[in-house]
Amino acid sequence: MNYDLIALDIDGTLLTDDHTLTSNVREAVREAHGRGAEIVLCTGRGPANAIPVLDKLGLAGTMITHNGAATVDSASRTVLHQYSIDNAEVARFRAYCLEAKLHFDLNTAFEMLIEDITPEAEAMYRLYGASPVLRNPGDPLPEGLVKFTLFGDQAELDRVEAEWNGWTHGLQHIRSGDYFIDVQHRDASKGKALRQLAQLRGIEQSRVMAIGNYFNDVGMLTFAGLGVAVANSPEAVKEAANVVTRSNEADGVAHALHAFAWT
Known part of the structure; x- marks a missing residue:
C-alpha cells in the first residue's frame, strides 16, 4: 500500500452529481481500507450529513468536517478539535x-x-x-x-x-x-486539519493521498504527498494537484485508488 492516510472530499468527488455513491467507488475505498489505509472524509459538510456517507462506505472513524473547522469521531459523535468563530x-x-x-x-x-x-x-x-x-x-x-x-x-x-x-x-x-x-x-482549512491528523498519527506527508474537486480542497491537495483532482474540477484546482483522475461521474475516486494507491 503506497499511502497510510487517504483523505476524500465528498461532494463532486466521492459522490456523483446526484449524490450517489456508486458500487465501484464504494468497493475501491473499502479495498484501500482493507489494505491498511486510514480513510478520512474531508468535507465542507457538517458531521450530521457526512456520517451517513461514511456509513454507506461501511466505515467509521475520524472525519474532517466544515472545511477543517471541526475534526470529529464518527463512532462516539465527539469533537476532537474545532475552530470556533467570533x-x-x-x-x-x-x-x-x-x-x-x-x-x-x-x-x-x-x-x-x-x-x-x-x-x-x-x-x-x-x-x-x-x-x-x-x-x-x-x-x-x-x-x-x-x-x-x-x-x-x-x-x-x-x-x-x-x-x-x-x-x-x-x-x-x-x-x-x-x-x-x-x-x-482564518486558521481552519482542510489542509491544516489533514496535516494535524497526519502528525498525530505519525504519518509522513509522502504517505498521505488526497482527492478533491473544488477550491476548498486546494490546501489538502497541496499538503498531501499525492494530491488528486477529479476531472470535473476547475482548472485552478487541477493545477494545484499532482495528477488528475476521471470525473466524479466516471468513478474518479475508484480510478485514482486503483491507479496510485497500491500499484
Whole structure:
C-alpha cells in the first residue's frame, strides 16, 4: 500500500452529481481500507450529513468536517478539535445576508441552524441529506459556531464574493461550491486539519493521498504527498494537484485508488 492516510472530499468527488455513491467507488475505498489505509472524509459538510456517507462506505472513524473547522469521531459523535468563530464577526455577514435577502445557515460542530427557508433552500438541504433546525432570529447567536454558509445561484454568489473580497475582517470566506460561500476561522482549512491528523498519527506527508474537486480542497491537495483532482474540477484546482483522475461521474475516486494507491 503506497499511502497510510487517504483523505476524500465528498461532494463532486466521492459522490456523483446526484449524490450517489456508486458500487465501484464504494468497493475501491473499502479495498484501500482493507489494505491498511486510514480513510478520512474531508468535507465542507457538517458531521450530521457526512456520517451517513461514511456509513454507506461501511466505515467509521475520524472525519474532517466544515472545511477543517471541526475534526470529529464518527463512532462516539465527539469533537476532537474545532475552530470556533467570533459571533461579533459573524453578525456582520448575517446582517448583510438579511438585508440582501440571501439564504444562510449557522453551524456549530454538530448542528445546522436556519432562520427561514425558501423552496430552493429546502430542495438543496434535501439533496444533501441535511436537516437544519429553525432558530428564533431574535435570540442571541449560539456559542461555538464554526461556520456561516451562504447559499444562492452562481452569478449572485460571484457578486457577493467580489464584494466580500474588499472587506477587512478577522475571518475567511471560501467558495466551497458554485452555490456556496463558507465563512469561518482564518486558521481552519482542510489542509491544516489533514496535516494535524497526519502528525498525530505519525504519518509522513509522502504517505498521505488526497482527492478533491473544488477550491476548498486546494490546501489538502497541496499538503498531501499525492494530491488528486477529479476531472470535473476547475482548472485552478487541477493545477494545484499532482495528477488528475476521471470525473466524479466516471468513478474518479475508484480510478485514482486503483491507479496510485497500491500499484
